[in-house]
Amino acid sequence: MAGKFKRLTRRFFVFTNVILVFFFLLACLVPYLNPQKWWFISFLGLAFPFLLVAVIFYFIGWLILLKPKLALISGIALLAGYKSISVFVGFHRPGSFSMHKEPQSLRIVSWNVARFVELKQNTNKGSQTRLDMMDLIKKQDADILCLQEFHTSVDPAYYNNIAAVQELGYPYYYFSFDADGDKHYYSSIIFSRFPIIDSGLIRYPRPTIPDALIHADIKVGQDTIRIYTTHLQSLQFKSADYQKLNEIKGGEDSLLANSKTIFSKWKRAVTYRSIQADIISEVVADSPHPVLFCGDLNDVPNSYTYFTVRGGMQDAFLKKGFGIGRTYSGISPTLRIDYIFAGNQYKINQFNRIVKNYSDHYMLVSDIQLMK
Numbered sequence: 001m002a003g004k005f006k007r008l009t010r011r012f013f014v015f016t017n018v019i020l021v022f023f024f025l026l027a028c029l030v031p032y033l034n035p036q037k038w039w040f041i042s043f044l045g046l047a048f049p050f051l052l053v054a055v056i057f058y059f060i061g062w063l064i065l066l067k068p069k070l071a072l073i074s075g076i077a078l079l080a081g082y083k084s085i086s087v088f089v090g091f092h093r094p095g096s097f098s099m100h101k102e103p104q105s106l107r108i109v110s111w112n113v114a115r116f117v118e119l120k121q122n123t124n125k126g127s128q129t130r131l132d133m134m135d136l137i138k139k140q141d142a143d144i145l146c147l148q149e150f151h152t153s154v155d156p157a158y159y160n161n162i163a164a165v166q167e168l169g170y171p172y173y174y175f176s177f178d179a180d181g182d183k184h185y186y187s188s189i190i191f192s193r194f195p196i197i198d199s200g201l202i203r204y205p206r207p208t209i210p211d212a213l214i215h216a217d218i219k220v221g222q223d224t225i226r227i228y229t230t231h232l233q234s235l236q237f238k239s240a241d242y243q244k245l246n247e248i249k250g251g252e253d254s255l256l257a258n259s260k261t262i263f264s265k266w267k268r269a270v271t272y273r274s275i276q277a278d279i280i281s282e283v284v285a286d287s288p289h290p291v292l293f294c295g296d297l298n299d300v301p302n303s304y305t306y307f308t309v310r311g312g313m314q315d316a317f318l319k320k321g322f323g324i325g326r327t328y329s330g331i332s333p334t335l336r337i338d339y340i341f342a343g344n345q346y347k348i349n350q351f352n353r354i355v356k357n358y359s360d361h362y363m364l365v366s367d368i369q370l371m372k
C-alpha cells in the first residue's frame with residue numbers, strides 16, 4: 001500500500017512538473033508572438049517570474065531527492081528559456097552607484113512623474129510631494145531628463161512645471177503640448193543642459209492614448225545624439241479595477257465576474273502596445289545619430305513590447321543593475337516596465353533605481369558614455 005501511494009505521489013509531481021514546464025516554455029515564447037494575433041498567450045508574460053520560481057523549485061527538489069533524470073525536465077526548460085531569464089534579472093553588485101560623474105559621461109534620468117501628483121497650486125500634501133520630486137530631480141545632477149506623464153499649465157492657478165524644471169538648470173526642452181483641458185498640457189518631455197538642435201514627434205494611431213513618441217537631437221561637444229522618450233498604452237485601470245484585483249487576491253466574490261473587465265482592458269492595452277512598439281522599432285532604426293531611448297513601456301521584459309522596442313540596444317539595468325528591478329510600485333513586485341536603452345555606440349557606466357514613493361513609478365538614473 002505504501003509503495004502504491006509513493007508511486008502515485010511521484011506520478012503526480014512528474015505530471016505537475018511537465019504541465020508547469022509547458023506553461024513556462026509558452027511564457028518564454030511571448031516576446032516572439034505578436035499580441036494582435038496571440039493576445040491570450042501574452043498574459044503568460046506577467047506570470048513568467050512565478051513560473052520561473054516554480055520550475056527552479058522542481059529542479060532543486062528532484063536533485064535533493066537524488067532524481068537527476070527527473071530534474072532534467074526542469075533543467076532543459078531552464079536552458080531553453082535562458083533568453084527570457086537573462087532579461088528578467090540583473091546580476092551586478094547592488095548599491096554601487098556613485099554620485100560622482102565621469103567627465104565624458106552623460107547622466108540620464110527617466111521618470112514617469114504621474115503629473116507631479118498635484119496640478120493646482122496649494123499647500124496640501126500633494127504639493128509637498130511635488131516639491132520633493134523637484135528636489136529629487138535636482139539632486140541627480142543629470143544632463144538630460146526624460147519625463148513621462150508630464151503635466152504643465154499656463155493657467156496661473158496651476159503649476160507651470162516646465163518653468164519649475166528649467167529653474168533647476170535645464171534651459172532646453174522639447175514638449176509636444178498635447179491639450180489636457182483648458183490651458184493644460186500633458187505628454188512626455190525631454191529637458192537638456194545641452195542645446196537641442198532638432199526635434200520631432202510621431203503620434204500613435206487612434207484609438208490609442210494621445211501620448212506620442214518624441215525625440216530631440218542634442219549637441220554634446222562635437223557630437224550629436226538622438227534621445228527618444230515615450231509612454232505606451234497603459235491598462236487604464238480605475239479605482240474599481242484595483243478593487244476587483246484586491247477581491248481576486250482575497251478570494252472574495254466571483255473570480256470570473258471580477259476578471260472580465262480586467263482581461264478586456266489587458267487585451268486592448270497589449271494589442272495597442274504592439275502597434276506602438278512596431279512603430280518605435282521602425283523609427284529608431286532610421287535614426288541618423290547614436291540613439292538613447294527612455295520610456296514607460298507599460299510592459300515587462302518578457303513581452304513582445306520590450307523585445308521589439310529594445311531590438312539590439314543595451315538595457316542599462318541589465319548592464320549595471322541588480323535583482324528584478326521593479327519600477328512600478330503597484331499591483332505586483334515583479335513589474336519592471338520603465339527602461340533606459342542605449343545603442344551599441346555607448347558604454348553604460350552606472351545605473352541606479354531610486355525607490356521613493358512620490359510617483360507610482362521609480363526614477364531611473366544612468367551614466368552613459370558615447371564611445372569615439
